[in-house]
Amino acid sequence: MSQRQLEYDIVIVGSGAGGGTVAKELAPLAARGARIALLEWGGRFDPTRHHSRLELDMAQKYYFDWGGMQTKSKDLTLAFARAVGGSTNVYTGTSLRISQEVLDQWQIPGLTRQDLDPRFQKYERENNVHLSPEQELNDNNKLFRLGCERLGWEVTQFPVNTKNCVGLGTCNLGCAVGAKQGTARVQIPEAEKSGVEVIPWCRVDKVTTHSVEATIIPPLPGFDKGQYVPGPYRMMAKKIILAAGAIHSPLVLERSGFTSPALGRYLTCHPALILVGQHPQSITNVTGHPKSFYSEQFLAKQRFLLESCMYFPFTLAKNLAGYGADLDWLIKRFPQLQMILVLAIDEAEKHNRVLWGRGGKPVVEYRISQQTKRALVQGVRASAQLFFAAGAERVHAPGAGRFLVSRNEAPRLDSIVTEDQFLLGQISIAAAHLMGGCRMGTDPKTSVTDPWGRVHGHRHLYVADASLFPAAAEINPYLSIMAIADRVAQAVREDLGVNS
């Protein structure tokens, strides 16, 4: 089929936290006549038509590889979405600002909280970021807080970005009532009002000087067609902004022939475990916002975070290290289950990278380091302590060498949960905070873009998503991605010689 050509001034690739933000920030230029396109591989979801709230149905529709892309070593799965709005459709909506300490470690000139704070304020306002009132918190979350308080640990309530939330609790399958605020709900509609053209079902294959090669694919069954017929396209543009996420932005650059020693490398992802405590009584858990509290008690020294969480039957089962009658026994007690997410803070290491594999499939080479493993083991022990302090009778603690640890064993957790028994490949480790791959910096040998997201040596080409992060954010990252994408949009405007 012959390639069709479309003309634009600016093309943005990917419409998630980064791309959706850039689209909105550049939209005033569209209002003044600039032709801007936002190209997105996935489709547009309509809460009333496309949200069955069934796990596999939604995983298949929303996520790359059903939300379970495996790394090459097959001991870690990665979750990230493909849709207008990207992973902001399926995120939980906890909204935190990156700390000055982490920015200090990143050493990106000009990237400070002073620079970011006004940007954070803007998106917190747009996304209705607030603390849920006490009466909306369910027992699962309150028990997390209670456990921390009883142990004398630091605990903080998550600001969340919902509006008219009815507590369905299935945020990670997409919000079926459109209550969660994300780029599909807030920034992209705003951009469209000013004339930005959103092109769903448009997979970008390559970027070249001032053009993008893309394929319009047929929509998934049940979804509306896009405005263009399927087939190959070339989009001409003066400025191209890549925001395809930490996996796909580096891959698009690699396929386009870009070479940089840092391209695709220094991937971090906050490898995480889902842990479960069983209480003697039923608690409210599956209704209400799933994630209300977190603890940074162990962040500085042991390098892990604890967060309250709640997942669905298959996701839970997949993440429990076990099988058979034990597993059934625990899952049948769903109303008694409290859940905690342990997130390890992984180091940015050059060998952790994304690349094209044979057969044109993305490959993620990621080694779970000894330090990450240690953090996860310590996180299991701390979570078990927390569950017991909150009143749980039994805890599923991977690395214990048995499926459940009971309350009377609580004093011996350190000797029960050990690194030796924490077997990679046996224990499900999953990650949803993908960062790096096109890291920003000043030295082209160790970074792909400059501190404003301009690809080194290519003034027409920018990156504006989580792939810019030179190392882990050490907190839930979306708000920081938006703030950093806002800086990239500023750079684009400045390079074009326009002020918004």
Place this chain on the structure above:
Amino acid sequence: MAALSVLDELSPNKRAQIERILALMDEYLVFLVPLFSELSMPQQNQARHQLRLFLAQQDGANLRLLTVFLHLMNFWCLVSRRRRFRSLTQVQKDRLIQQFFASPIGLVRKGFWGINTLAKLAVYSQDCVHPLINYHPRPTPKGIS
């Protein structure tokens, strides 16, 4: 409809490969997720169909790995217990599965993780199991978006 078309588009080879995996999985499904036996026949068929749909979206290399690993499990069972898995006692089954689950060889653990996850997917992803596990999400209110 969507589901049908995915399967319709498969090559005869891939279809045969998927059916082989399903047949091999049947040996282990009830042991790995006993809840499977609490499902009605149509629900069990639906569970298998769910697996079929999932496998249909896997590439050839992944399907080959799964097939090889299931054969390895059968082979190890025959060699070490001189019987097929389904003829073992519960205790014998558990001991055998533990050898895979907690194997000192990483590749074996990962292979078993794949099989175990497939079994979990077949059963726990079905909404018909929700009442059996007392999972009662709040229904979606009508007319909100």
